[in-house]
Amino acid sequence: MDWTLLQNVSRSMYLSLRVLPEPVRPGMGLGYLLCRAADTIADTRVVPNAERRQVLEEFRAAFDGQWVPALSPTAALAEHQASDAERELLSRLGECLALWAARPEAERQLLKEVVHSVIDGMRLDLDRFPGDDQSGLKALPSAAELDRYCGLIGGGPGIFWTKLLRLHVPALKTAPAALEERGLRLGKGLQITNILRDVPKDLRLGRCYLPEPELKAAGLKPEDLLDPKSAARLQPVMKTWLRWGLEHLDEGRGYVVAMPSLRLRAAAAWPLLLSVRTLSLVARSERLLEPGAGVKVSRQEVYGLLAATPWTLSSEFRFNARYDQARGDLAAIL
Structure with missing residues (x-):
């Protein structure tokens, strides 16, 4: 490798x-x-x-x-x-x-399954968004389609991660079957984080992952989102999917706690905590639709998260307190 x-x-x-x-x-x-x-x-x-x-x-x-x-x-x-x-x-x-x-x-076999899942997601991308710039901008036709997309691109890797751990980590071989479901939900939460963070960039590539019926209910068409002034009207749609993302990321808490070693907990906790923080930044952004103004967790915050790992993740109580703090910051906006 x-x-x-x-x-x-x-x-x-x-x-x-x-x-x-x-x-x-x-x-x-x-x-x-x-x-x-x-x-x-x-x-x-x-x-x-x-x-x-x-x-x-x-x-x-x-x-x-x-x-x-x-x-x-x-x-x-x-x-x-x-x-x-x-x-x-x-x-x-x-x-x-x-x-x-x-x-x-x-x-x-596990590698084949996860690559097939991601390729199926890429097929959906190419089928739903045949254009490559804003002139061919389209939105996904339904919430179910966005759920499916997140399941293919994020959920599939979450299941792969979990099954591969079961193969090699003796303590996880007999873990409850719910662990795969938590891996799926965590992966979907990570994927919707990427989507909500990258809305303005994707729009200019002809892709609007936010469901068209929800945009219509907010009085919007996909092309309206190219105007940053539409951000206020988009807020109800964004909040729907921010809540959806948080509900899925919440499953990641149990996933981290189920990991039997500090290394395994860290590998799952880092993307989980960074995603919750990213969603908070998206929710608070006043430049949500401005191209080039995407949100990003600062390098200082990332370094702080890594440095605190031995203390935070050596105790279930301390990890839950850390997650509750990050979660509360987001939930307060929603």
Whole structure:
């Protein structure tokens, strides 16, 4: 596993992956790279939608043994990446698949399942949002569609994370089946956080993940959101999904507590706490729809969270107090 490549493409998620204990670390890291490759393929907007869809299907088929080592379409997409890290990822996708083929059978099956889930989410993206700029802006047709999307992109990885832990962590082999459901809910909460944080950026890529019927009820059309002055009218829709996100992230509290070691608790608690904080920043933002004014947890806060880990996560009481503090800050706005 090339951890330098992983660090370059995974940003904050690298922290959680790197802190994992050795038995689960390679599988988790490989899962991230494979899923990130699917996302990169779908987001290569200089390549026509149909071509990206075809490459995704070829990538999906690789997990059924139908892999062409050179995979020239992927190599061609690599040339179009603005990011050096994503260019390297796509150019080395064959290596990633070779690593997948070398993993134990049980891990290979879990990796296949999570990549298929993410690719299904990318299919939805390409089908629902065929345009690549604001001139073709569309919204998702229903709340159920947004729920499904979050389940594919975030929930699938949450289930994968949980099942891979069960394979390698003896203390989790007999954990209640509800742990998978909590992993699913936590993953969906993390995904809706990304969506709500990135609303203005996605709008200019032709994507409005907020359901069209809810926009209509607020007197809005997707194209109205390109005007930052529409933020006030959008607040009821945003609050609906901020609450939805918080309800899902609440399941992450029990997930963290169920982890039997400090490293495993940290790997789940960091993204959980950062997501709750991000939702608070979104809820308070006065520049919600302004391009380039996206919210972000400060580096100082991230460092503070990491530094407090041994104290906070060595006690269930202290972790719950920390979560309640972050949660209360968000709930007070909603």
